[in-house]
Amino acid sequence: MFKLFTTGFWEAIARLILRNKIFMLIAIILATVFFSFQWKHMRFSSTEANLLPDDHEVNLIYNEFLEIFGEEGNLVVLGVKDSTLFSVKQLNAWNALADSFKGYDEVEAVLSIKDLQKLVKNTEKVQFELEPFIKDSISSIEEVNKLQKELFEQYPFYDNFLFNPETKTVRTALYLKKDIINTPARKAFIINNLQEKVDTFEAQTGLDVRVSGMPYIRTLNSQSIIDEIPIFIGGALFVTSLIFFLFFRSFTATFISLIVVCIGVMWTFGILGLLGYEITVLTALIPPLIIVIGIPNCIFLINKFQHEVKSHGNKVRSLQRVITKVGNATLMTNVTTASGFATFMLTESTLLKEFGIVASLSILAIFTLCLLIIPIMYTFLPYPKERHLEHLNKRWIGAFVNWMESMVKNKKITIYITTLILIVASIIGIHQIKISGSLIEDMPQNTEFFKDIRFFESEFNGIMPLEIMIDTKRKKGVMKLATLKRMDELEDLIQDIPELSRPISVVSLVKYSKQAYYNGNPKYYQLPTSQENSFILSYAKNSSTNVNMLNNFVDSTGQYARITTFMKDIGTDKMERIQEDLQVKINKLFPKERYNVIITGKALVFQKGTKYLVKNLAISLTLAIVLIALFMAYLFRSFRMIIVSLIPNLLPLVITAGIMGYLGVPIKPSTILVFSIAFGISVDDTIHFLAKYRQELQANNWKIRKSVYAALRETGVSMIYTSIVLFFGFSVFTISSFGGTVALGALVSITLLFAMLSNLLLLPSLLLSLERNIANKEVLRKPSINIIASEDSDEDDKENKD
DSSP states (O other): TGGGHHHHHHHHHHHHHHTTHHHHHHHHHHHHHHHHHGGGGGEEEEOOOSSOOOOOOHHHHHHHHHHHHSSSSEEEEEEEEGGGGGGGHHHHHHHHHHHHHHTTEEEEEEEEEGGGGEEETTTTEEEEEESSSSSSOOOOOHHHHHHHHIIIIOOOOGGGTEEETTTEEEEEEEEEOOGGGTTTHHHHHHHIIIIHHHHHHHHHHOOOEEEEEEEHHOOOOHHHHHHHHHHHHHHHHHHHHHHHHHHHHOOOHHHHHHHHHHHHHHHHHHHHHHHTTTEEETGGHHHHHHHHHHHHHHHHHHHHHHHHHHHHOOOOHHHIIIIIHHHHHHHHOOOOOOOHOOOOOOSSSSSHHHHHHHHHHHHHHHHHHHHHHHHHHTTSSSOOGGGGGGGGGGGGHHHHHHHHHHHHHHHHHHHHHHHHHHHHHHHHHHHOOOOOOSSTTTOOOSSHHHHHHHHHHHHHHHEEEEEEEEEOOOOOOOOOOOOHHHHHHHHHHTTOOOTTTOOOOOOHHHHHHHHHHTTTTTTGGOOOOOOHHHHHHHHTTHHHHHHHHHHBBBBBTSEEEEEEEEEOOHHHHHHHHHHHHHHHHHHSSTTTTTOOEEEEEHHHHHHHHHHHHHHHHHHHHHHHHHHHHHHHHHOOOOOHHHHHHHHHHHHHHHHHHHHHHHOOOOOOOOHHHHHHHHHHHHHHHHHHHHHHHHEEEEEHHTTTHHHHHHHHHHHHHHHHHHHHHHHHHHHHHGGGGSSHHHHHHHHHHHHHHHHHIIIIIHHHHHHHHHHHHHOHHHHHHOEEEEEEEEOOOGGGGOOOOO
């Protein structure tokens, strides 16, 4: 491992690359072809992200529920809020739309107004029978009025399920087959069939149909992710290449850089296909991320080449030094960046593991491509023209570097006071940060499907399923009157919670049975007494239709019951309070020795997953800091240098966290990634600066002040260039329609901007202030690796030509 970092090793690498350039290019082409063939294995995620490990208690409870009652997220709802619906023509068209879905293999059941059944008592047969509200079709306005009166006033069983009696909003429920919910067949049905029929219906009737439900939301949300991938890649390529060209004023250099990052993107997609990973909202960010990280690599390498050519005019020697000097430094910076992402692999979240693996491998791949392609391409090209080297003497860059040098020389106290003020203000802001476990908060809010989510939240109190499963610990225990009464009390509590919809369970069906027993009188929509129960039960036992209606509420053994409610999009804090209130009531109503009651559902799983993810990413960030600290220890063999190197990189993270608190940006899966990504990238500037600083110490006989200023002037230009590229490169993510991606792009950009200033102002100030403590000649005379950032000592000019 030690030999890997020596100058002699890198000189050998330089000779290997430059002497075998044709072979290297062929190897790159073959590797690119290989990865291109892996694209066919790529697939887009058909499920929402499960942030919890498979063996987590919350997942185990949810899976237990699924085993008993099957997939609960298979409901798609179509809604209309329009008074013109209650006309003969429009109502028949609405019912016909619902009927048209019944012939599809993907649809298990359809429930519309036409499908609603009255439960009526047949005294002769001593049984309940089902009678439709609408037998065939509606032929007169009188029938419409009668239907409205029955639905909205006489049958509370259906209240707030297929209609809202207050606003007269009506909806149709489509239950998709549970075995297609997590497959591409779901997407094909929704995109190709459901949307097409709804669009045709709207055109024919002029009604505005709202569509929602978890299968529909997941399909359109994943489609939005797919649609944005080329936008991100194109945007990142355009912005970074434009900035690159403005810096270098060279079409050739810009074109070479574009080739490098485009091949890097192709390799990234190939890695995804090779590993068989799904493209999720996280892995979709990696290709543009590779572009944004790859361009700074190109800047360091091409900047070094042009600097060398201008110094001595020998192209071969210049390319050798690009590989020997900057290649070594770039490897270290890419390894630290990859390490920051690799720490995600240590979490127990499958989503984060896959993101960490693909990102770290892709970063190492883009480094390899930069190191091989750029020097090889320049061997075939003529010397850079004079206008291409003018950027090395840009006045504004020189003025900015002079300003920084002046600040470090004369205003160190000002820098420290400013730093202290920022830390105190940030800590205050950090205490205002909240955690968000919203399932839909990061979805694109300008889309129709998101507006439809809000519509159903307003009309029916949400569409995110929340399930309560009751285990009576004995067969047929659900239908015991004592159990039904306990469930009824629990449902009363749920109805009092404004964030939850009216619950649906076997209790509603039993109440409906009593109403039917009393000839449909709505005032008898209540649980029967123990005496009434025996009479009603005798009717129920003879009614096969009634048994079928129980299927969705009670398992086949009669041991398990479910209470289904739907919740609005609420924050983590509210969700936790609701869960606590429900749990307290459950503990009182259902003795643990007789019942086992669990609360589950996708909304709850996601909320728990968010908290779990925050904890794991905090651990991941800590591991990244420790890992990079160990790397610095290996690099400099000095504990003080570890502290000096970490402070300028931790400060931007603290400032960003404070900004999040002040702006009300919550901690959630998307924003928590900011810290690990930004830390892994910002530490690169520190490595470049300290590496050059150490080289200057050796060249200047351990004169720290002279070495600090020389390192600042030398590395300042490249650090400014790369920081500008990174800032605008990550800003590309702000064009996303996903709130989380926008926040990620903006926050990383801000963090890297602060990191640049911190590394150019605070880091050299700390070195100067602690010069007596860190100038340990014995340590620095035996460096563990020999990284030289840009310029070389006089001895380097004596290198032999290859």
